[in-house]
Amino acid sequence: MQGVGFRPFVYAQAKRFGMKGTVINHGSEVEIDAAGEKFDEFCREVGKGPKMSVIDSVSVEPLQNWNPPANFTILPSQDGARTGFVPADIATCEHCLHDIMDPNSRYYGYWATSCTDCGPRYSIIKSVPYDRERTSMDDFPACPACQNEYENPGNRRHHAQTIACRECGPKLSLLKGSGEIISANDTISVAAELLDAGKIVAIRGIGGFHICCTEESAEKLKTVLGRPNQSLAVMMKPETLSDFVVEPTKGEWELLKGPVHPIMILDKIDPESHKNLSQLHNLGVMLPYTGLHHLLFTKLRSPLLIMTSANAPGTPMITETKTIIEKMGQVVDYILTHDREIVNRCDDSIVRDGYLIRMSRGYAPLRTRMVLGKRQILGVGPERNANTTVYTRGFLITSPHIGNIRNPPTVAYLEETIEKLTGLTGSVPEIIAHDLHPQFLSTRVAQQLAERYGAVLCPVQHHRAHIASVTTEEVVGIAIDGVGYGDDATIWGGEILAGSPGDGYIRTGHLEQVLMPGGDLATKFPERMLYGILPNEETVSLLRNRGWDETGLRILAQQTEKRFNTPVTTSTGRVLDAASALLGICRERTYDGEPSMMLEAYAARGVAQPMEITLESRDGRDVLLTSSILREGMEMLSDGICIEDIAASIQTTLAKGIANIALNGVQTTGIPKTALSGGVAINRSIRETIIETLKNAGVECITNPRYPFGDGCISCGQVITAGILAKEGRI
Ligand SMILES: [Zn+2]
Ligand SMILES: [Zn+2]
Numbered sequence: 001m002q003g004v005g006f007r008p009f010v011y012a013q014a015k016r017f018g019m020k021g022t023v024i025n026h027g028s029e030v031e032i033d034a035a036g037e038k039f040d041e042f043c044r045e046v047g048k049g050p051k052m053s054v055i056d057s058v059s060v061e062p063l064q065n066w067n068p069p070a071n072f073t074i075l076p077s078q079d080g081a082r083t084g085f086v087p088a089d090i091a092t093c094e095h096c097l098h099d100i101m102d103p104n105s106r107y108y109g110y111w112a113t114s115c116t117d118c119g120p121r122y123s124i125i126k127s128v129p130y131d132r133e134r135t136s137m138d139d140f141p142a143c144p145a146c147q148n149e150y151e152n153p154g155n156r157r158h159h160a161q162t163i164a165c166r167e168c169g170p171k172l173s174l175l176k177g178s179g180e181i182i183s184a185n186d187t188i189s190v191a192a193e194l195l196d197a198g199k200i201v202a203i204r205g206i207g208g209f210h211i212c213c214t215e216e217s218a219e220k221l222k223t224v225l226g227r228p229n230q231s232l233a234v235m236m237k238p239e240t241l242s243d244f245v246v247e248p249t250k251g252e253w254e255l256l257k258g259p260v261h262p263i264m265i266l267d268k269i270d271p272e273s274h275k276n277l278s279q280l281h282n283l284g285v286m287l288p289y290t291g292l293h294h295l296l297f298t299k300l301r302s303p304l305l306i307m308t309s310a311n312a313p314g315t316p317m318i319t320e321t322k323t324i325i326e327k328m329g330q331v332v333d334y335i336l337t338h339d340r341e342i343v344n345r346c347d348d349s350i351v352r353d354g355y356l357i358r359m360s361r362g363y364a365p366l367r368t369r370m371v372l373g374k375r376q377i378l379g380v381g382p383e384r385n386a387n388t389t390v391y392t393r394g395f396l397i398t399s400p401h402i403g404n405i406r407n408p409p410t411v412a413y414l415e416e417t418i419e420k421l422t423g424l425t426g427s428v429p430e431i432i433a434h435d436l437h438p439q440f441l442s443t444r445v446a447q448q449l450a451e452r453y454g455a456v457l458c459p460v461q462h463h464r465a466h467i468a469s470v471t472t473e474e475v476v477g478i479a480i481d482g483v484g485y486g487d488d489a490t491i492w493g494g495e496i497l498a499g500s501p502g503d504g505y506i507r508t509g510h511l512e513q514v515l516m517p518g519g520d521l522a523t524k525f526p527e528r529m530l531y532g533i534l535p536n537e538e539t540v541s542l543l544r545n546r547g548w549d550e551t552g553l554r555i556l557a558q559q560t561e562k563r564f565n566t567p568v569t570t571s572t573g574r575v576l577d578a579a580s581a582l583l584g585i586c587r588e589r590t591y592d593g594e595p596s597m598m599l600e601a602y603a604a605r606g607v608a609q610p611m612e613i614t615l616e617s618r619d620g621r622d623v624l625l626t627s628s629i630l631r632e633g634m635e636m637l638s639d640g641i642c643i644e645d646i647a648a649s650i651q652t653t654l655a656k657g658i659a660n661i662a663l664n665g666v667q668t669t670g671i672p673k674t675a676l677s678g679g680v681a682i683n684r685s686i687r688e689t690i691i692e693t694l695k696n697a698g699v700e701c702i703t704n705p706r707y708p709f710g711d712g713c714i715s716c717g718q719v720i721t722a723g724i725l726a727k728e729g730r731i
Pocket of ligand 1: 092096
């Protein structure tokens with residue numbers, strides 16, 4: 001274990017039990033040579049580990065020809081066998097926060113205070129083993145006072161690699177957007193004043209820059225960022241939370257205040273409130289997680305700060321000061337930065353209802369123990385919401401969130417992350433798993449790497465990767481999302497897949513195949529999708545009433561009839577988009593998932609009414625007729641039923657219908673268990689309805705607690721599939 005204060009912990013236990021010997025870090029394994037009267041007690045306590053540690057296994061062997069030294073010491077690290085443990089960043093702990101706020105502490109007011117239990121890890125690490133000289137803290141030699149604490153076994157910063165103080169540590173500076181330095185004694189106070197005065201300030205954090213402002217400046221921020229409708233995450237103190245959102249559960253509080261400090265999606269007290277922050281019924285909230293944030297909130301008068309990742313649309317978050325000046329100097333008024341290099345970029349993680357939406361800071365790199373044989377495997381992930389996973393020596397290690405691999409900057413970021421992850425874990429891929437889609441840029445990256453390493457390629461179908469990431473057991477998998485390339489080269493996204501990664505999955509059911517007039521245009525303008533599902537006179541008159549002109553309608557009809565640039569899809573996301581368009585909730589998508597998220601917000605205020613569920617057998621598979629659900633929704637609309645109720649009815653019926661085709665899969669295959677994955681499962685009502693319907697039929701439904709429902713689980717599913725095939729000698 002690294003970065004969790006394991007060696008100082010062992011040292012403390014050795015002193016406690018009067019042991020003699022040594023402790024040494026071999027990269028990811030700790031070796032303890034020890035002798036003493038209380039050997040068993042010592043072993044038992046050491047086996048528990050310090051607070052942040054995860055111990056995979058402990059083995060005890062007698063030492064031959066060994067004479068214990070006179071006392072117990074910590075030896076310098078050695079570069080041994082790397083099973084690839086790279087610690088994730090940890091939010092400022094309570095003890096450090098106390099030091100920062102204590103006028104008698106030498107850490108008083110120091111923004112980068114940390115200890116063995118907290119502080120940056122992955123974001124500053126250049127190579128393993130995790131020691132100061134292999135992190136960006138190497139630029140800041142410890143002052144005598146810090147060195148003293150570092151060496152003092154009785155101190156809680158004993159062997160804290162990130163130890164630093166005002167004298168020796170990284171320093172803050174305040175700049176104008178143009179890069180001009182503003183001299184100030186107390187940079188944080190000035191920044192707080194500027195924020196309170198309505199200015200937009202870029203703040204350099206642990207894993208990258210945030211763009212920040214108060215709620216009063218929300219509209220200005222959205223205008224300059226060109227994101228008019230997207231929700232903005234906010235940071236606030238825990239005591240302010242109850243003014244905005246419903247009380248988090250005990251588990252949610254633990255997560256909010258714990259080592260990760262993720263953004264948590266919580267329901268607003270009044271769904272109609274704070275629309276400038278979020279047009280949805282919920283709000284993304286996080287608590288201050290660095291010394292800088294805590295200090296800023298002591299000065300700030302505003303109860304909250306909007307904190308959104310600093311990036312140009314579709315490109316990775318900005319980490320460097322010169323880049324923020326260059327790319328966003330026009331957008332932000334000021335820049336609050338520091339001089340500690342961000343080695344590895346890391347966005348904030350996002351959690352909702354206890355499930356991960358984005359796995360990044362605090363969670364990743366995520367390590368999972370799994371035996372997939374001797375060959376080393378790389379999974380390059382899908383196209384959207386990608387990350388990458390490495391398998392080496394019995395562990396899966398998944399990188400933080402990378403983004404949508406659709407342009408050169410994110411492709412470069414994917415390649416860079418692969419390089420870092422393989423480097424940090426000391427692995428050379430022998431098998432490279434990738435998406436089945438031949439045109440994906442991530443597929444091309446896989447092909448290039450395979451050539452470089454002489455590795456074997458293993459294509460894995462998107463929705464099968466989803467299910468494999470949940471379990472390697474035989475299940476009836478339910479994969480519901482926006483888009484994935486299917487076996488037949490059409491767009492899938494509402495799939496029932498029965499089987500296992502080793503034996504393969506049979507597609508026993510899916511949503512009705514519907515038309516997407518204009519392809520990607522139907523995703524951007526969901527009214528096109530509505531017409532694709534219901535190409536009839538009622539839809540035409542609805543669109544006409546919404547302002548579509550005759551030419552536009554004629555082109556749409558011709559395009560659909562001739563199937564010109566009109567692919568087919570079984571996507572669940574597109575059905576939700578069409579429902580959103582039908583109800584006039586969202587007519588144009590300005591960010592990923594907008595129509596379906598807005599639909600969910602309306603549905604949350606509505607009451608579901610019973611609707612017909614129509615299943616048909618087509619080519620031996622069960623098909624849920626989504627056109628019949630939307631047709632009924634349209635009838636309800638003309639009957640004058642409120643759109644909130646119709647939204648709720650459509651979501652519930654769709655979810656029940658999906659559960660029904662899964663139940664048919666259970667019956668025909670005899671596989672008793674189901675597994676749920678896919679971005680649509682983030683929708684609370686849909687997820688709970690599916691699980692509930694299955695449960696009522698006596699069928700268990702499992703989900704993946706460690707990976708996101710969305711495509712953040714794909715690289716892992718790809719690696720698991722490839723690993724199982726390799727283990728069985730099929731690759
Ligand atoms: Zn601490
Ligand atoms: Zn110092």
